[in-house]
Amino acid sequence: MKSLKRLFLLITVLSITFACTDFTTDKELKVGLEKDITFLADDALEGRAIGTPGEEKAANYIAEAFEKIGLSPKGTDGYFQPFTVKKSTNPHEEAVVGTDGEGVTGRNVAGFIDNGSDYTVVIGAHYDHLGYGSEGSLFRGEPAIHNGADDNASGTSAVIQLAKILKAKKSKYNFLFLAFSGEENGLWGSNYFSKNSTVDLASVNYMINMDMVGRMNEEKTVAINGVGTSPLWIEKLETINSDSLKLVTSESGVGPSDHTSFYLQDLPVLHFFTGQHEDYHKPSDDADKINYDGLVLVIRYIERLVDELDNEDKLAFTKTNDSSGDNPRFTVSLGVVPDYLFDGQGMRIDGVTDGKPASAAGMKKGDIVVKLGDSTIVDMMSYMRALSGFKAGQQTVVEFKRGEELKAAEVKF
Structure with missing residues (x-):
C-alpha cells in the first residue's frame, strides 16, 4: 500500500512538472526560427512593404502561425487590425494614421493568451520592410527587393516562437x-494600435519590442533600450542574465521603433536590438546571414525575464529624461552608421557611406569620434547634440581615435 501511495505521489509530481514545463528545445526553436525567417524574407514577398501583396502574405502567415499555436484572435477582423494611412503631400506635415477612404492600408496582426488575469503583457515586433527600396534604403543601385531578414523578420519570428513557448506555460x-x-514609414501600425487598442491599455503591464535581433556578435552583445521606464527593469535584467550576455542599456523610452508608441501611452517598455550592420536597409539583408544561435539566446533571455516578472505585481511606470520632445534635431549628416552597441567613450562608427563628409575625410569603420567642432563626444546623445549645431555648407574639424592613434580631419557638411 505504501508503495502504491509513493507511486501515486510520484505520478502526481511528474504530472505537475510536465504541465509547467515548456518542451520547446533550443534545437526545435532554431528550426522554427529558420522556417519563419526563410518564408518572411523570401523574394516572393517582395520586401513586405505596407499595402502590398507581399505584406498581405506575411500577415496571413503570421495569423496562421498564431492560430496553429492556439492564440485567440484579438484584432478587429479576426487576427487582423486593418488601418489606413493618408500621407501628406507636404513634406513638413505628418501622415494621418487611421483615416477612412483614401490612402495605403496595412494590417496589424494580434493574437491573445487569456490566463484569466486582470493584466496583460504585450510582446511585439514589426513585420513590414522597404519593398524595392523606397526613401529609407541605403542602397545606391537600381531598385531591388529588400528582404529585411534581420529588419525585421528576426523580431517577427521571435514573437511567433515566444507565443509558442508561453502558450505551453x-x-x-x-x-x-x-x-x-508600417513601422518603416514612421511607426504607423503601432501608433494606430496604441490609440485603438483591442485590450484596455490600463490593463497592460509592460510591452516588449524586438526589432533587429538576428545578428548577435561574437561578444554576445544585446542592446536593451527603455530601462528607465520602470524602476524594476535594471535589477531584473541583471538577475536573469545566466547566458553571460553583454548588456548595453539605455534609459529612454523613445526610439525609432514600435515600443515608443506604447511608452507615449505611459507604459513600461523594453526594446531588444542586437546591432546595426552593413546590410541594414539594403537588399543584402538575407536569411542566410542570421545568427540563429544568437537569436535563440535573445528569446531564452526574454522568456526568463517574463518568468521572473510573473512573480511581481504590475510594474510601475516612470518617464525618462529625454522624453519631452526636446531631442536634438539636425539637418546635416556625417554620413556614418553609429555602432549602437558601443559602450565606451565617444561614438564608434559601424559603417561609412560613400560620397558623404566622413568618407571624404578618410574616416573608416571602427573609428571612434571623440570631438566634433568644439564639442567633446562621450556618447550617442552628445554626438547628436553636436551634430544639431551645424548647417549645410558649414565645415569643422572632427577628432577620432583609430586604434591607439588620435587623428583629426576637416569635414564639410
Whole structure:
C-alpha cells in the first residue's frame, strides 16, 4: 500500500512538472526560427512593404502561425487590425494614421493568451520592410527587393516562437502578441494600435519590442533600450542574465521603433536590438546571414525575464529624461552608421557611406569620434547634440581615435 501511495505521489509530481514545463528545445526553436525567417524574407514577398501583396502574405502567415499555436484572435477582423494611412503631400506635415477612404492600408496582426488575469503583457515586433527600396534604403543601385531578414523578420519570428513557448506555460498574466505594419514609414501600425487598442491599455503591464535581433556578435552583445521606464527593469535584467550576455542599456523610452508608441501611452517598455550592420536597409539583408544561435539566446533571455516578472505585481511606470520632445534635431549628416552597441567613450562608427563628409575625410569603420567642432563626444546623445549645431555648407574639424592613434580631419557638411 505504501508503495502504491509513493507511486501515486510520484505520478502526481511528474504530472505537475510536465504541465509547467515548456518542451520547446533550443534545437526545435532554431528550426522554427529558420522556417519563419526563410518564408518572411523570401523574394516572393517582395520586401513586405505596407499595402502590398507581399505584406498581405506575411500577415496571413503570421495569423496562421498564431492560430496553429492556439492564440485567440484579438484584432478587429479576426487576427487582423486593418488601418489606413493618408500621407501628406507636404513634406513638413505628418501622415494621418487611421483615416477612412483614401490612402495605403496595412494590417496589424494580434493574437491573445487569456490566463484569466486582470493584466496583460504585450510582446511585439514589426513585420513590414522597404519593398524595392523606397526613401529609407541605403542602397545606391537600381531598385531591388529588400528582404529585411534581420529588419525585421528576426523580431517577427521571435514573437511567433515566444507565443509558442508561453502558450505551453501557465502564467499569472495574459499575453498579447502583436506584429505591426508600417513601422518603416514612421511607426504607423503601432501608433494606430496604441490609440485603438483591442485590450484596455490600463490593463497592460509592460510591452516588449524586438526589432533587429538576428545578428548577435561574437561578444554576445544585446542592446536593451527603455530601462528607465520602470524602476524594476535594471535589477531584473541583471538577475536573469545566466547566458553571460553583454548588456548595453539605455534609459529612454523613445526610439525609432514600435515600443515608443506604447511608452507615449505611459507604459513600461523594453526594446531588444542586437546591432546595426552593413546590410541594414539594403537588399543584402538575407536569411542566410542570421545568427540563429544568437537569436535563440535573445528569446531564452526574454522568456526568463517574463518568468521572473510573473512573480511581481504590475510594474510601475516612470518617464525618462529625454522624453519631452526636446531631442536634438539636425539637418546635416556625417554620413556614418553609429555602432549602437558601443559602450565606451565617444561614438564608434559601424559603417561609412560613400560620397558623404566622413568618407571624404578618410574616416573608416571602427573609428571612434571623440570631438566634433568644439564639442567633446562621450556618447550617442552628445554626438547628436553636436551634430544639431551645424548647417549645410558649414565645415569643422572632427577628432577620432583609430586604434591607439588620435587623428583629426576637416569635414564639410
